[in-house]
Amino acid sequence: MIVRQSCAAEGCGGIAVWNSAHCAAHLPDAAAYLADLKARLAGGSSFEAVHLSGIALEGFDLSGKEFVCSDWSGASLTGCAFTGVKFNLVFLDRGRLARCRFEGAKVKWSVFAETEITGCEFINTDVFRCNLNAARIANTPFRNATLYSTRFIGAHFQAVEFENCNLLRSHFEMADLSGARFSNSNTEEAFFDRERIEE
Numbered sequence: 001m002i003v004r005q006s007c008a009a010e011g012c013g014g015i016a017v018w019n020s021a022h023c024a025a026h027l028p029d030a031a032a033y034l035a036d037l038k039a040r041l042a043g044g045s046s047f048e049a050v051h052l053s054g055i056a057l058e059g060f061d062l063s064g065k066e067f068v069c070s071d072w073s074g075a076s077l078t079g080c081a082f083t084g085v086k087f088n089l090v091f092l093d094r095g096r097l098a099r100c101r102f103e104g105a106k107v108k109w110s111v112f113a114e115t116e117i118t119g120c121e122f123i124n125t126d127v128f129r130c131n132l133n134a135a136r137i138a139n140t141p142f143r144n145a146t147l148y149s150t151r152f153i154g155a156h157f158q159a160v161e162f163e164n165c166n167l168l169r170s171h172f173e174m175a176d177l178s179g180a181r182f183s184n185s186n187t188e189e190a191f192f193d194r195e196r197i198e199e
């Protein structure tokens, strides 16, 4: 279960970010908050309920960290390192990932629906039972990646190569695949046909 707190600003329906009474838009001192956030994240390895909805992070090194049951919905992450990171039930839907590296990451049960993913790398990465529905993915290679049972339904791909990927039970129905290329990957075990209703 994900527990969230509302922003303390009057009339705001936003979600308070981690260790703050305010949402990302109402932080009294955003620069101080980001500096404190960087120090807190550097000081630990496993985190639960780290809500960063709507936050903008640039150049954070989150390599090897583990995040569980966290809401990063609408966050914008640029040039961040997620090498070897573990995401379990992380919500990063309607967000933005630019130039982020996910080598060796294990991403499970997480949601990137409608997120814009540009210039990132998913190499030797497990993206397991995740939801990237309607994601817009560009210039982002998936190489030696396990995408078991992950949904790319209605996603849009531009210059995206799936190379040596495990696509068992992955879903691409209604996706725009004109900019996607598959090589040495088991496409026959993925689902592309929207008329096919078996799981």
Ligand SMILES: [Zn+2]
Pocket: 007, 008, 009, 012, 013, 014, 015, 022, 023, 024, 025, 026
């Ligand atoms: Zn607010």
